Amino acid sequence: MRIHFLLVTFVWFSTSQASKQCKDLIRQCQSRMAVWTRCYEDESATCTTGRHFSPDFTRVIVNSSQQADVRLVEHRVQIPSSALRMSRGTAPEENVVLVASVINSTHFTLSPSPGQGRARGRGRQLHPPAPRQATVLDGLVLAVRAGNLPVKNLSEPIRLFFKHNKQVNGTCVFWEESQDGTGDWSRVGCSTTINGYEFICSCDHLSFFAVLVNPELSVDKRHAVNLNYITYIGSGLSVIFTFISLIIYTCLHRRRPEKAICVHMQLTGALLCLHLSFLLCCLWVWLHSDNEDSWVCRVLGLLLHWSLLATFSWTALEGFHLYLLLVRVFNIYVRRYLLKLSLVGWGFPTLVAGVCGISGVYGKYILELKDGNNDKLTAEMCWMSSQFPQRLLVSYITTVAFPCLVILYNSCMLGLVVFKLCGLRGGKRGFERGSDWRKTNGEDRSRLWKDCATLLGLSWVLGLPWALASATYISLPGIYTFTIFNSLQGVLVFLWSLALTCKSQSDNNSSVRDPSSQKMMTTSLNN
Numbered sequence: 001m002r003i004h005f006l007l008v009t010f011v012w013f014s015t016s017q018a019s020k021q022c023k024d025l026i027r028q029c030q031s032r033m034a035v036w037t038r039c040y041e042d043e044s045a046t047c048t049t050g051r052h053f054s055p056d057f058t059r060v061i062v063n064s065s066q067q068a069d070v071r072l073v074e075h076r077v078q079i080p081s082s083a084l085r086m087s088r089g090t091a092p093e094e095n096v097v098l099v100a101s102v103i104n105s106t107h108f109t110l111s112p113s114p115g116q117g118r119a120r121g122r123g124r125q126l127h128p129p130a131p132r133q134a135t136v137l138d139g140l141v142l143a144v145r146a147g148n149l150p151v152k153n154l155s156e157p158i159r160l161f162f163k164h165n166k167q168v169n170g171t172c173v174f175w176e177e178s179q180d181g182t183g184d185w186s187r188v189g190c191s192t193t194i195n196g197y198e199f200i201c202s203c204d205h206l207s208f209f210a211v212l213v214n215p216e217l218s219v220d221k222r223h224a225v226n227l228n229y230i231t232y233i234g235s236g237l238s239v240i241f242t243f244i245s246l247i248i249y250t251c252l253h254r255r256r257p258e259k260a261i262c263v264h265m266q267l268t269g270a271l272l273c274l275h276l277s278f279l280l281c282c283l284w285v286w287l288h289s290d291n292e293d294s295w296v297c298r299v300l301g302l303l304l305h306w307s308l309l310a311t312f313s314w315t316a317l318e319g320f321h322l323y324l325l326l327v328r329v330f331n332i333y334v335r336r337y338l339l340k341l342s343l344v345g346w347g348f349p350t351l352v353a354g355v356c357g358i359s360g361v362y363g364k365y366i367l368e369l370k371d372g373n374n375d376k377l378t379a380e381m382c383w384m385s386s387q388f389p390q391r392l393l394v395s396y397i398t399t400v401a402f403p404c405l406v407i408l409y410n411s412c413m414l415g416l417v418v419f420k421l422c423g424l425r426g427g428k429r430g431f432e433r434g435s436d437w438r439k440t441n442g443e444d445r446s447r448l449w450k451d452c453a454t455l456l457g458l459s460w461v462l463g464l465p466w467a468l469a470s471a472t473y474i475s476l477p478g479i480y481t482f483t484i485f486n487s488l489q490g491v492l493v494f495l496w497s498l499a500l501t502c503k504s505q506s507d508n509n510s511s512v513r514d515p516s517s518q519k520m521m522t523t524s525l526n527n
Contacts, residue, residue, distance in 0.1 A: 022047040022057055026107055036107075037177050037208060041145050044099045056102035064088055064096045068146075072100050075142050076161040083154050083206070087147025099145045105136040105210065108175055111182040137164055137199070137211040141175065144206050152205040157191075162199040162211045170194070172201030175208040185212055223476065227483050232282070234487025235275040241494035242272040248497045261500075262338050263321050266345055267314040267461065268493055274307035275490060281382035285364065300382040301362030302353050309349035309398060312406045315463035317345050319410040322462075326413075326420055352398060361388050403466055410462035417458060421451055457499055460492040 021028075025047050029039035049057065055073055062068040064084035070077045077100055084096050142160060151158075160172070172192040177183035190209075193200040199211045249265040281300045288294070321341075334340065356362065363385025384391045459465070465485040471478030485492075 022049050026103065030107075035177055035179065037175065040143070044101065044143075044145060045097050058101070059097065059099045061095050062098050062146075064094050064147075068098055070098060070100050072142070073102050073140075074138075074163040075100075075102065075140075077142070077144055078159040078161075079144070079146060079206075080154070080156040080158070082156050083151050083158055084146055086154070087149050087151050087206075089147070089149045091148075096147045099143075101143045103141045103143055103208070105139045105141050108141065108208075109182045111178060111184050135213055137162055137170055137213045141208050141210045143208045146206060150206075152189075154204040157202040157204050158206065160201040160203065160209050162201065164197055164199070164211075170199055170211040170213045172199065172203065173210055173212050174203065174205070175210070185210065223479075227479065230480070230483050231487050232279070234484065234491075235279050238275040238488060238490025239272060239279065240490070242268050242275065242490035245490070245494045245497040246272065248494075248501060252497075252501065259338060260321065260325075263314070263318055263341065264461070264497070264500075266342065267311070267318060268497075270307060270310040270314050270345075271490055271493060273303070274311050275487075277304040277307045284382055285380045297364055297382040298357075298362040298385075301365070301384065302357045304383060305356065305362065305398070306349045306353035309352055309402070310346060312403050312463065312466075313348050314345045315461075316406045316409060317341050318461050318463075319406075319413040322413050322417070322458075326416055356384075356394060356398075359388075361385065361391065361394055363387065407463060407467050410464060411467075414455065414458060414462060414464065417455065421455075453499070457496045460489070460496055465489065465492075 022044070025040055025043060026036065029036040029043070032039060045059070049059070058070060058072055060068075060070065062079075062084065064087070065081055067081055068077075068079040068084060070079075079098070084098075088094075088096050142162070144158070144160070170192065171187060172190040173185035173187050174190060175183055176186045189205055190201055190203040192211075193202070201209060201211070203209065245268045246265060249261055249268060253261045253265070277300065281297075281304050284297060284300055288297075361384050362382070365381055365383035366386045367379045367381075384395055388394075465482075468478070468482040468485055472482050
């Protein structure tokens with residue numbers, strides 16, 4: 001019995017000693033309990049570091065009457081003497097054990113619902129919440145512990161320095177853990193200062209600290225001004241050229257009353273309303289920047305939203321019309337076809353905008369950004385009101401999800417056009433295999449250029465330049481590219497209308513010269 005007791009005691013002693021190895025402390029704490037950070041804080045002061053030096057873990061004994069300065073990897077911590085004295089409480093010893101370590105951010109699991117927990121040991125709500133879409137700088141978290149008592153509500157803050165290799169926007173946060181082991185990042189009690197390539201976090205407590213880097217690009221004031229000029233000039237040109245395109249389509253329709261030209265006219269009219277309403281919204285806010293939301297701004301916001309929905313609706317109908325012409329070439333007669341398209345193209349935006357208008361969605365929208373110097377940049381326009389509680393939900397559904405579906409559908413239609421062209425060109429080359437190869441090669445090159453121009457024009461009509469919005473999350477050139485192409489949509493549509501005017505003079509000759517592919521493409525794209 002005594003031997004059994006000694007054996008159990010030896011096993012327990014060995015296990016307890018093994019559990020205090022600093023390199024395995026996180027894994028051991030996570031296996032024992034859900035709230036592993038408390039276990040890590042308690043045992044980091046007594047764990048065994050071993051013979052090897054670890055650059056991401058340090059434990060030193062400091063004098064509580066002096067400021068402590070600890071360096072760890074690329075980080076540095078300055079703890080004032082007042083915080084050290086608080087950590088030892090009423091203990092007579094002046095020396096305090098200070099532990100600092102760098103932990104991988106993958107050990108921290110975000111809660112499903114942000115902002116619902118309370119600050120651990122502080123009883124405060126997560127307010128203001130940290131940006132959930134952000135990422136931890138370099139994926140590293142700095143854990144700081146001193147003494148045996150919690151350190152909080154300091155009058156003289158603790159300063160933490162996080163170095164990085166590029167200028168980005170970031171926010172100093174600390175980890176708040178809930179009872180189930182998950183948690184969230186909070187900014188309570190922490191302020192952020194950016195000094196070149198270094199974040200300086202000033203916090204009134206000790207905890208697990210990190211810097212959240214927002215993935216959205218920071219735009220310099222100079223670039224913001226340039227983008228504004230590009231947008232206004234491009235939209236102004238689009239208004240002029242879409243109006244000219246309407247005149248061209250009207251003349252074409254009088255000569256050749258075709259359904260495709262009517263669809264082009266509707267899309268051009270929607271684009272004209274879109275760019276015109278955008279300029280009116282910006283002009284109204286510029287002239288009445290000091291006023292609160294007025295009925296004029298709400299009406300302009302409704303008009304802008306309606307125009308955007310109408311543009312994407314008619315863009316989708318362009319793809320649907322192309323589908324009928326390329327796939328269902330025969331027996332595609334639909335009674336009152338244009339009337340039914342108009343009910344969808346204009347009716348759907350009217351219904352959505354009407355419901356949003358009754359719900360009070362529209363008003364003055366205020367967008368706040370930060371430039372490279374962390375200065376605030378504010379932009380205002382008549383759009384969905386920033387005060388409307390469900391603005392993000394309405395915006396994501398109507399201006400993100402719906403356009404993404406339209407672009408995906410029209411991309412498939414463009415791919416179908418390429419497939420048809422390749423099939424027709426292959427059959428054409430097989431038919432002309434016995435003719436003069438020099439003449440055939442010259443014609444092939446000419447057709448290739450024409451096909452490329454046709455596909456380029458189709459991509460404009462099908463709204464594929466809107467897909468460049470994804471490039472705005474990657475780089476500053478992506479923002480410029482998206483701004484240029486989409487502000488000049490009216491100019492691109494005008495070029496397409498000119499191409500249709502030139503083709504209308506040579507359709508008959510083209511159909512005689514190329515009875516298979518050229519006639520097919522002419523019928524599909526123009527008729």
